[in-house]
Amino acid sequence: MFKLKSTVLILSLSATFALADGYFIGFSGGFNHSSVDEDNYDLISDNNLLLSPKFGYQVDDAHRYSLSYEYGGKSIGSRSYNIEIGGVVIANEWEKYKFTSHRFLLGYDYTPLIQPDLRADIGVFVGYSLGEFDVENSLIQDIAPAIPNFLDGFSYGAKLGALYEVDDKWNIEFGARIMHTMYKSKDLNLSFDYGGATYEIENKPFRLKQLDTSAYLGVSYKF
Numbered sequence: 001m002f003k004l005k006s007t008v009l010i011l012s013l014s015a016t017f018a019l020a021d022g023y024f025i026g027f028s029g030g031f032n033h034s035s036v037d038e039d040n041y042d043l044i045s046d047n048n049l050l051l052s053p054k055f056g057y058q059v060d061d062a063h064r065y066s067l068s069y070e071y072g073g074k075s076i077g078s079r080s081y082n083i084e085i086g087g088v089v090i091a092n093e094w095e096k097y098k099f100t101s102h103r104f105l106l107g108y109d110y111t112p113l114i115q116p117d118l119r120a121d122i123g124v125f126v127g128y129s130l131g132e133f134d135v136e137n138s139l140i141q142d143i144a145p146a147i148p149n150f151l152d153g154f155s156y157g158a159k160l161g162a163l164y165e166v167d168d169k170w171n172i173e174f175g176a177r178i179m180h181t182m183y184k185s186k187d188l189n190l191s192f193d194y195g196g197a198t199y200e201i202e203n204k205p206f207r208l209k210q211l212d213t214s215a216y217l218g219v220s221y222k223f
Contacts (some may be wrong), residue, residue: 022057022058022222022223023055023056023057023058023222023223024055024056024057024058024064024066024171024220024221024222024223025053025054025055025056025220025221025223026053026054026055026056026066026171026173026218026219026220026221027051027052027053027054027218027219027220028050028051028052028054028173028216028217028218028219029049029050029051029052029216029217029218030049030050030052030177030214030215030216030217031047031049031050031214031215032047032048032049032050032072032073032212032213032214033045033046033047033212033213033214034046034047034048034072034075034099034101034210034211034212035210035211035212036075036077036097036099036208036209036210037208037209038206038207038208038209039207042077043077043079043097043099043208044075044076044077044097044099045077046075046076046077047075048072048073048074048075049073050070050071050072050073050212050214050216051070051071051073052068052069052070052071052218053068053069054066054067054068054069054107054220055067055068056107056220058222061111061113061119062110062111062112062113062119063108063109063110063111064108064109064111065106065107065108065109066106066107066108066109067104067105067106067107068104068105068107068125069102069103069104069105070101070102070103070104070105071100071101071102072100072101072102072103072212073100074098074099074100075098075099075100076096076097076098076099077096077097077099078094078095078096078097079094079095080094080095095135095136096135096136097133097134097135097136098133098134098136099131099132099133099134099210100131100132101129101130101131101132101181101210102129102130102131102132103127103128103129103130103155103181104127104128104129105125105126105127105155106125106126106127107123107124107125108123108124108125109121109122109123110122110123111163114162117164117165117166118162118163118164118165119162119163119164119165120160120161120162120163121159121160121161121162121163121173121175122158122159122160123158123159123160123161123177124156124157124158124159125155125156125157125158125159125179126154126155126156127154127155127156128152128153128154128155129152129153129154129155129181129183129210130150130151130152131150131151131152131153131181131183131208131210132149132150133148133149133150133151133208134149148186148206151183151184151186151208152183152184153181153182153183153184153208154181154182155179155180155181156179156180157177157178157179157180157212158177158178159175159176159177159178159216160175160176160177161173161174161175161176161177161216162174162175168222169221169222170219170220170221170222171219171220171221171222172217172218172219173216173217173218173219173220174215174216174217174218175215175216176213176214176215176216177213177214177216178211178212178213178214179211179212179213179214180209180210180211180212181209181210181211181212182209183207183208183209183210185205185206185207186205186206187205187206
């Protein structure tokens with residue numbers, strides 16, 4: 001009986017290690033739509049490119065983990081609005097916004113076999129985000145420097161796609177994903193000069209949120 005149990009245990013361990021493919025590296029790119037808003041006021045709605053190298057570990061044929069860096073290309077938006085003093089409109093001005101993101105993500109993928117050489121790729125990820133926010137042609141040039149250039153925050157999201165096994169080492173990945181980012185609030189102290197007088201604007205937290213939806217294509221190599 002002991003010999004039978006030992007044989008079963010050895011066979012089970014052998015199967016586990018046979019499935020464990022070890023480490024892998026990969027690179028993916030994607031076409032992305034990025035929406036950035038400040039307190040539910042849309043600032044940017046634009047398309048950009050995503051580029052992402054990653055490093056991970058294949059636990060078995062259906063489970064893997066990864067660490068990745070993601071660069072989100074520049075997104076651009078603009079808006080115009082009135083400047084009022086004492087309820088009187090004194091000017092109509094225009095602003096242009098540029099936003100670039102950098103993310104460091106921890107991901108988990110579930111990759112069940114759906115037919116020979118083809119697997120589903122169902123994943124979730126979380127991580128740290130750094131956003132670079134630039135304001136050009138400010139409606140009031142004195143205000144622009146008060147807006148922070150760099151914001152950091154928390155990202156989370158999910159993806160749904162497929163993974164095609166070219167051979168024992170190479171995989172091709174493709175699919176769609178969605179990601180939400182919440183950036184930390186920044187307190188702004190805003191004032192401007194007009195007609196020889198300095199006007200204080202009501203201070204308020206500056207809160208940016210970002211929503212990304214994208215299609216991606218990538219390749220990975222298993223060691």
